[in-house]
Amino acid sequence: MVELPFDNPGTRSTASRDSVSVLLPLPLAGAYDYLVPDDLDLAPGDIVMAPLGKREVMGVVWGPASGEVASAKLRPVAARIDSAPMRDELRRLVDWVAGYTLSPPGAVLRMCFPVPEALEPAAGRKAYRLAGPPPERMTGPRSRVLELMADGLARTASEIAELAGVGAGVANGLASAGSFETVQLAAEAPFAEPRGDHPGPTLSEAQDAAAGALVGQVEAGRFAVTLLEGVTGSGKTEVYFEAIAAALEAGRQVLVMLPEIALTAQWLDRFEARFGAAPAAWHSELTRGERRRVWRGIADGRVRVLVGARSALFLPFRALGLIVVDEEHDAAYKQEDGVAYNARDMAVVRARLNDCPAVLATATPALETLANARSGRYCHLHMPSRHGVAELPDVALVDLRKTPPGRQEWLSPPLVAALEETLAAGEQAMLFLNRRGYAPLTLCGACGHRLECPNCSAWLVEHRLIGRLQCHHCGFSGGLPKQCPECEADESFKACGPGIERLAEEAAARFPEARLAMMASDTLRGPKAVAEMVASVERREIDLLIGTQIVAKGHHFPYLTLVGVVDADLGLKGGDLRAGERTYQLISQVAGRAGRAERPGRVILQTWMPEHPVIAALGAGDPGRFIESEMEGRQAAGMPPFSRLVAIIVSAGEGAAAGGVARDLARKAPREAGCQVFGPAPAPLALLRGRHRFRLLLRAGRDVNVQTVTRRWLSRVQVPANVRLQVDIDPYSFM
Incomplete structure (x- = not known):
């Protein structure tokens, strides 16, 4: 749990005219001293090119020189880059994150410049406009392009390709044939402008009260942290949308962080419906050109609202007025490679340094966040009921010791009966199992040899759809051996345990008329694939959805009335400090997909341990029971949030x-x-x-x-x- 820097360190002193310290975006111990050439007047935040060994690297003037190296031994700064300087609050964030995580400041600075070419002047964009007769040789794609371009507007080749559904070469070919003329557009395409005064939905009394509190914080323009807790379907998103509207009306920028930006198709649709335009996005699926455009738009204020993954925290906002961390409990906010930081906690720090409000929204708060709310460090807004006529689903436990599935099957008789009833009623169902692939373990039936990754102490997971064994830790991949390397038995390997592919195989055999689909990170590649899957469920083209944890990420399916959790105990194994907390959060979120509209929902949890405190609390629908039990256990063990x-x-x-x-x-x-x-x-x-x-x-x-x-x-x-x-x-x- 982060301790915030409540002492305001103020602004940095001006740099010396003779020498400065320059922080380089490299994992070095600290800033290096450089001489300032006579023709340069440098100040903290200026972005410069500085010599390092035999090369020149980009860096940021961090302040006066340390004086640890004699001036006679210093090398001069090579040049100042013609770019807006790095703002004081972002430099302070770099220092704070580096000090808190014990990371080299340069390693943190590197996260602030993910696309160094964004510092270079943007080049103009080549576009085409209709200017001549159709070519002699016509094709279907060329006809579609000419029909599109008949409006006389100039478009880039990529825009033409996307709108007409053709390859980029079609536009180039029409230009060569004389049908198009080339024109130069502005260096970068403009960003859509979300409008704070765009009419929104009518809020319930509970939503209106919570929204009023958040709007008041935004209008005050001061640092505050609020835990916005509400059960799944309570309308938390519409509540913090009101705070976003207030920030837009005040001329401020907004950062909305989501744990997995590739899974936000419905969120983006809701945002565009509320504000009349889509927000800019920041995630790993963007091309370098798109990332450069968004980075520059944030720096010069053209991007008003950005929705992004954890790395968006280090972007150069010019006038940040609100930070929202949605699903604040999610483990995806923790980066464990390189600079190890929790983006949720660092978002609170950035809000403090920018003197703006931060909102942490979730249905299942992290215990650290709850402890901060209980101590009064955070404000706490709670919405315990679903919005409108929707009600929370009924939860039933299936004790697998009493009603187990059949041999080599994974669905218990009560869950099978519930699926049959749901599908017969024309409603949708979901099966949740947090295991990718076909089987988590493959072993030799003759000698018991287990196939392990050669690079990791982990079993190889069979992915039967692609015919490969994969390691989910290092990415190693290989085919299933014909012969056991231990006993040399032929064709002796057997799959042990289920993944979602094996579960889908059983479901297809039981429900041959049902339209099945799988939803996992390795079956859906990128935001477009996820959006298409979500749209298919919304259009009721899928009867039974089988997925891993990505099905829990805030999706709203009005006709989905049954959720079956195939192995509710899975996350409780291994003795991890947060195993119980994570299991409770994940299953609560998955269960929250059921009955989100007029149709009542139900949830069936298959478990071998119905008496476990986590499972018992889920079955009773009593989050307070779990939270108090977990808090007491953590305190007795001297574990966070009490240490x-x-x-x-x-x-x-x-x-x-x-x-x-x-x-x-x-x-x-x-x-x-x-x-x-x-x-x-x-x-x-x-x-x-x-x-x-x-x-x-x-x-x-x-x-x-x-x-x-x-x-x-x-x-x-x-x-x-x-x-x-x-x-x-x-x-x-x-x-």
């Missing part, structure tokens, strides 16, 4: 090298009051991407500055070049 954790992961290509450093860390562990170190121990994934891994865990009281303690600890240990240390403040995963 602080720091994970140290030691990895190397050789196990002995990693183990030696890990043992040295244990010998020199901090002895401060309120601190306790566990380990070293092999990580659950002891081999990952070919590297052997050990973990140590520091637990400290909330009054302990764990960054200071950890810095001192690491400074006492010599780490060879072939060994890598990763520090994870507030770890989320323990793999």
Whole structure:
């Protein structure tokens, strides 16, 4: 749980005219000192080119030179880039994130410049306009293009291709034939303008009260954090849309963060209906050209609302007036590679540095967020009922010890009966199993040999649709061997356990008339594929949807009335600190897909442990029961949110090298009051991407500055070049 920098550090001092410190977007220890040429007048935030070895790299003037290197030994800045300077609040965020996560500031700065070419002047765009007769040779695609271009408007080749449904070469061919003339358009296409005064829906009394509180914070223009908690279907999105409208009316920019931007087709449709225009988007599926355009639009204020994944937090907003973190509990906000940070927590920090409100919206708050709300650090708005006539679904538990599925089957008789009834009524159903592929384990029926990844201590997952075995950790892929490498038995491998492909196979055999579809990250590639799948469900072209956790991401299907959770206990295995919390959140979100309109919904959870506190609370529909039990357990164990954790992961290509450093860390562990170190121990994934891994865990009281303690600890240990240390403040995963 992040402790916020409530002391305002103020603005930076002006840089010296003789020398400055320049932070480079590289994982270096800090900023480097450079001389300022006589023809340059540099200030903090200026973006420059600076020499580093035999090359020149882009950097940002960070302040006055440190003076640690004599001026005679300094090299001069090569040039200043003609671009708007990096704003003070973003530079302060870089420093804050680096200090909090114990990361090199340059590694954090690199996240602020994901497309360095965005700093270069934008080139003009070549477009075509109808100017001559049709070509002698006509084709269907050429006819469609000429019909489109008959309005006389100029369009780029890519725009023509998209609107006419043809390849980009068709437009170029018509230009060569003399039918089109070439024209130059403005350097970058304009962004749509969402309107705050665009009429919205009529809100319920509960929605209106919550929206009024958020609008008041936006109009005050001051830092505040609000937990917007509401059950699935309560209308949280429409509530924070009102806050977005207020920010737009005030001439401010808005950042909306979503855990997985590729899964937001319905959200984008709702936004466009509410504000009359779509927001700009930021995610990994954008081309570099699109990312450059959006980056520049944010920096110069042309982008008014941006919806993005966690990396959007580091974009150069010019006038940020509101941050919304939707599904704030979601694990996707935690980045674990490189700079390890939780984007939800860092969004709160950015709101503080920009002096604007932040809204954390969810149906299932993280315990850390709830603790902040209970302590008064965050405001708390709660909407316990669904919007309109919709009601929360009934939840039933199926004890698999009493009513198990048949041999090599995964659907229990009560769930099968419910599916038959739902499909016969012309309604839609969903089966949820958080396992991709056909089977999670493949073993030899003769000797029991298990097929494992050669790079990771993980089993290979069979994906029968593509005929491959895959590792979900490093991406290794291979075919199923004809012969067991252990006992040399032929054709002896058997699939063990179900993935969604195997579940779909059973469902297709049981319900041959039903139209089935699977929804998982490896069956749907990119936002367009997800949008098409969601639209198919909305059009009732699918009767039974079978999916992994991406089906829980806020989708609204009015005719979906039954959700079956095939293995409700799956996430409770492994002893993870947050296993119970994550399981409760995920199943609650999945269950919330049922009965979101006029038709009542029901949820069936298949479980081997109906007495488990998480399963019992889900069955009773009593979130308070689970939350209080989990809070009490965490407090008794001295775990977050009642303590602080720091994970140290030691990895190397050789196990002995990693183990030696890990043992040295244990010998020199901090002895401060309120601190306790566990380990070293092999990580659950002891081999990952070919590297052997050990973990140590520091637990400290909330009054302990764990960054200071950890810095001192690491400074006492010599780490060879072939060994890598990763520090994870507030770890989320323990793999």
